[in-house]
Amino acid sequence: MHEAELQAIEQCCEAATPGPWFVRFLDDDHAMNLVAVSTVDDTGEGERWPGFDHAEMVAATLVQQPRYVDVGDGRWDENAAFIAMAREAVPRLVAEVRSLQKRLAQSEERERGGEAGTDAQPWGTADPNRMATRAVALELRSYGVEHGVSSWWEPDARLRCEVLDLADHRVIDIAGNREGLLSLARDLLTLAQDEVPGTRSITHDADQLDGDSETVMLTIQRP
Numbered sequence: 001m002h003e004a005e006l007q008a009i010e011q012c013c014e015a016a017t018p019g020p021w022f023v024r025f026l027d028d029d030h031a032m033n034l035v036a037v038s039t040v041d042d043t044g045e046g047e048r049w050p051g052f053d054h055a056e057m058v059a060a061t062l063v064q065q066p067r068y069v070d071v072g073d074g075r076w077d078e079n080a081a082f083i084a085m086a087r088e089a090v091p092r093l094v095a096e097v098r099s100l101q102k103r104l105a106q107s108e109e110r111e112r113g114g115e116a117g118t119d120a121q122p123w124g125t126a127d128p129n130r131m132a133t134r135a136v137a138l139e140l141r142s143y144g145v146e147h148g149v150s151s152w153w154e155p156d157a158r159l160r161c162e163v164l165d166l167a168d169h170r171v172i173d174i175a176g177n178r179e180g181l182l183s184l185a186r187d188l189l190t191l192a193q194d195e196v197p198g199t200r201s202i203t204h205d206a207d208q209l210d211g212d213s214e215t216v217m218l219t220i221q222r223p
Contacts, residue, residue, distance in 0.1 A: 019087035032064035035076040154179035160210040191220040198222030
């Protein structure tokens with residue numbers, strides 16, 4: 001979806017009556033059911049006209065007397081619920097689309113930057129004499145048969161893992177703060193201990209991670 005389309009949707013939302021909107025179940029002056037979308041929540045009393053304020057009504061999906069709003073499939077309640085929900089959902093969806101587009105563009109930019117590097121070398125072939133190195137100390141919990149594989153996260157650790165669908169391939173995007181990346185490194189090094197048997201794993205469910213993350217499963221594979 002192009003930015004011009006998003007702007008048009010956004011302008012339409014901004015021009016509409018402010019939300020939130022609610023579904024109202026009322027009666028017209030002939031005591032016939034009336035289903036409306038309102039700026040005021042439903043009271044459950046089914047007020048009969050003129051017992052409700054017309055200035056609170058945004059739209060109607062059923063008006064029976066005279067019968068000039070009455071969709072043929074009878075989905076008056078469902079249509080009203082959709083209209084009311086869209087008032088809040090559409091602006092959020094526009095913001096989410098923009099956020100995803102921005103992250104996708106950043107991911108593609110990082111890929112282009114990597115491809116443009118003239119000194120890029122395959123994994124595991126970098127010459128340590130050509131670059132500065134440093135030792136990093138990270139405390140691990142030793143593997144034991146009695147407690148198995150065990151690790152922990154740093155306080156305030158934040159991590160997100162998403163699968164991005166690019167034009168011709170997919171990318172796994174892992175992002176986090178310093179504490180989150182240190183915690184992920186600890187998980188990997190914990191599994192890499194010589195004593196850890198093959199197929200052991202550490203799993204972080206999606207609801208433990210930030211945003212719309214995928215579940216992350218790290219597994220050690222032995223020859």
